[in-house]
Amino acid sequence: MSYRIRLEPSGHEFTALPQESLLEAALRSGINPRYNCSNGTCGDCRARVIQGQVGQHMARDFHFSERERAQGYVMLCATHAESDLVIQADEANSPREMPLQQVPVKLVKFEPVSDKVGVLQLRTSRSNTLRFMAGQYVRLEMAGLPPLDVSIASCPCNGMHLYFHLHRDSEHPLVAQLFAGQHSGAALTVHGPYGELSLDDDSPRPLLMVALGSDFAISKSLIEHAVNLELTQPLRLYWLADAATGHYLDNYCRSWMDVLDDYAFVELHTAAALPSQTEIADLLARLQAASPSPAEADIYLAGPESFTTACSAGLLKLGADPSRLFVFHRRQAMRG
Numbered sequence: 001m002s003y004r005i006r007l008e009p010s011g012h013e014f015t016a017l018p019q020e021s022l023l024e025a026a027l028r029s030g031i032n033p034r035y036n037c038s039n040g041t042c043g044d045c046r047a048r049v050i051q052g053q054v055g056q057h058m059a060r061d062f063h064f065s066e067r068e069r070a071q072g073y074v075m076l077c078a079t080h081a082e083s084d085l086v087i088q089a090d091e092a093n094s095p096r097e098m099p100l101q102q103v104p105v106k107l108v109k110f111e112p113v114s115d116k117v118g119v120l121q122l123r124t125s126r127s128n129t130l131r132f133m134a135g136q137y138v139r140l141e142m143a144g145l146p147p148l149d150v151s152i153a154s155c156p157c158n159g160m161h162l163y164f165h166l167h168r169d170s171e172h173p174l175v176a177q178l179f180a181g182q183h184s185g186a187a188l189t190v191h192g193p194y195g196e197l198s199l200d201d202d203s204p205r206p207l208l209m210v211a212l213g214s215d216f217a218i219s220k221s222l223i224e225h226a227v228n229l230e231l232t233q234p235l236r237l238y239w240l241a242d243a244a245t246g247h248y249l250d251n252y253c254r255s256w257m258d259v260l261d262d263y264a265f266v267e268l269h270t271a272a273a274l275p276s277q278t279e280i281a282d283l284l285a286r287l288q289a290a291s292p293s294p295a296e297a298d299i300y301l302a303g304p305e306s307f308t309t310a311c312s313a314g315l316l317k318l319g320a321d322p323s324r325l326f327v328f329h330r331r332q333a334m335r336g
């Protein structure tokens with residue numbers, strides 16, 4: 001059994017199971033309610049039940065006055081649904097509204113997935129998860145090493161398990177240490193999130209994602225968020241990579257066919273890490289010939305600046321709307 005929850009004033013809707021908190025249900029559905037501790041202490045997730053019945057999901061330290069209780073105030077993290085609900089709650093609607101956080105994390109795993117790319121998995125404590133939006137990046141800090149800015153490769157619906165795609169050619173010593181296998185039990189701190197772009201989930205236009213190499217991480221976060229939101233418009237993913245970087249999650253990309261109504265994945269191979277002008281021209285020709293066209297779509301470009309600049313210029317010539325072209329730049333420094 002699940003209940004239908006509507007948030008006011010946004011009108012966002014999601015389903016909640018009786019055994020999960022309203023906060024867990026909202027995050028799982030790609031909604032961004034205001035929250036912090038997730039354990040009933042801080043009061044940041046306070047919201048007002050306008051219609052329906054709720055139950056207490058867990059004990060909470062934060063106390064409401066008699067008057068607030070009578071008005072229907074609850075903590076989303078400490079409350080579960082016992083009927084369909086209408087709730088008045090604050091939500092973050094853009095990355096600018098995300099609070100800057102400093103979150104201690106443990107390194108769970110670092111796994112090389114191709115000659116050049118490794119997937120880093122970090123875990124926060126249950127009570128201090130990272131709140132972010134798809135497409136944002138963070139600063140990783142480990143004692144004795146300079147900080148590393150890196151895009152988040154995972155879905156904002158899970159702020160506890162964070163994934164990153166690190167490129168071996170980065171000049172950063174943390175990346176070098178990880179590839180050298182020196183990482184067991186490491187403790188790090190995540191600062192952020194940073195970045196002012198995310199998925200415009202209010203737009204009904206088709207989605208066109210173009211990523212180069214390990215900047216696929218950004219597209220992955222955006223697409224996972226789109227899946228969570230159950231967006232129904234056409235979605236196309238074009239992923240360019242050289243042989244050393246590889247399309248290291250190609251099967252995962254294909255698996256989105258099972259959950260997206262109208263989805264296609266195109267793997268494009270480049271001779272080197274940075275595509276040549278001819279290879280970019282080939283990409284643009286494919287985009288021009290495809291449906292939906294660049295003129296019809298919201299376009300999300302991810303890669304180093306030289307790549308996104310060349311692609312953006314070509315896409316505008318193909319009729320892309322400049323206000324619907326979202327460019328995400330590579331965060332990891334690269335040689336060459």
Ligand code: FES
Nearest residue numbers: 036037038043077
């Ligand atoms: S998030 Fe802190 S009380 Fe709910």
